[in-house]
Amino acid sequence: MGRVERLFLPEKARAEAVEKTSWAKDLSWNELVAFVKWTEPFHAAPPATIFNEGERDGSLYLLLSGRVSVQKADRAGVVRSLQQITAGKTFGEMALIDGETRSASVVVAEEATWLVMSKPNFDRMVEETPRLGLKVVQRIARLLSQRLRQTSATLADALDGD
Numbered sequence: 001m002g003r004v005e006r007l008f009l010p011e012k013a014r015a016e017a018v019e020k021t022s023w024a025k026d027l028s029w030n031e032l033v034a035f036v037k038w039t040e041p042f043h044a045a046p047p048a049t050i051f052n053e054g055e056r057d058g059s060l061y062l063l064l065s066g067r068v069s070v071q072k073a074d075r076a077g078v079v080r081s082l083q084q085i086t087a088g089k090t091f092g093e094m095a096l097i098d099g100e101t102r103s104a105s106v107v108v109a110e111e112a113t114w115l116v117m118s119k120p121n122f123d124r125m126v127e128e129t130p131r132l133g134l135k136v137v138q139r140i141a142r143l144l145s146q147r148l149r150q151t152s153a154t155l156a157d158a159l160d161g162d
Contacts, residue, residue, distance in 0.1 A: 002048045007113065009041040014115060017064045021088035026139050031132050038125045039115040050106040050114075051092070058099055058119035060140070061092045066112025072104040084109060093140045096122060 009017075014036035018024065027035060039062070044050070051057050053072060063085055070083040070091065082104060085091050095102055096119060117125075126133030 002045060002108075004042055004044040004048050004050065007041040007043045009113075011036050014039060014041060017113075018062065018115070021062065021064075023062070023088075023090075023139065026135055027132075031135065034129055034132055035125075035136065036115065038121040039117045041113065041115055043111075043113045044108045045111045046108045048108040050108065051102050053102050053105045055102045056095075057092075057102065058095045058122075059092055060090060060096045060117045060122065061106070062090050062115045062117075063087050064113045064115060066108065066114075067110035068112055068114075069107050069109040070104050071107055079105075090140075090143060093143055097140060097144075 011033065015029070015032045018027075018032050018036060019029070023035075024032065041064075050061065050068065065087045067087075068085045068091070069081050070085060071079050071081050073079050085106075091106055092102075094100070096117075099119070122133075122136075125136070
């Protein structure tokens with residue numbers, strides 16, 4: 001229990017799983033099939049760690065089932081849960097785009113299955129299928145923009161309380 005394991009999940013099954021997420025509205029069926037060719041499926045039960053804050057891993061993760069917790073250590077070293085991510089959502093986009101170390105840890109909170117697109121696979125996808133690559137980058141840009149807006153609103157609310 002608590003160990004990350006690579007799964008055998010055929011590409012068609014991966015595409016069908018991604019089709020149930022919000023990514024489906026941005027990609028046609030053929031694009032979904034092309035997208036999942038660049039991914040690898042994984043599975044784990046709690047309390048498995050998917051990645052740790054500070055690691056250098058530029059992969060994108062798409063959660064197909066379950067729930068994961070985004071955690072970050074504060075200045076005193078106390079680990080705090082920042083967000084719960086549920087099926088259909090992604091995480092890890094920042095490191096995929098900027099190549100920096102992980103800004104937080106992600107831990108399995110409820111038995112989960114996810115797809116991983118590594119940075120080398122992302123780069124090859126963009127090179128070999130530029131239209132698909134552009135759609136994926138646009139999707140990631142929208143996600144990051146939404147998260148920045150949410151963070152700004154949270155910060156404004158916190159500053160209001162002072």
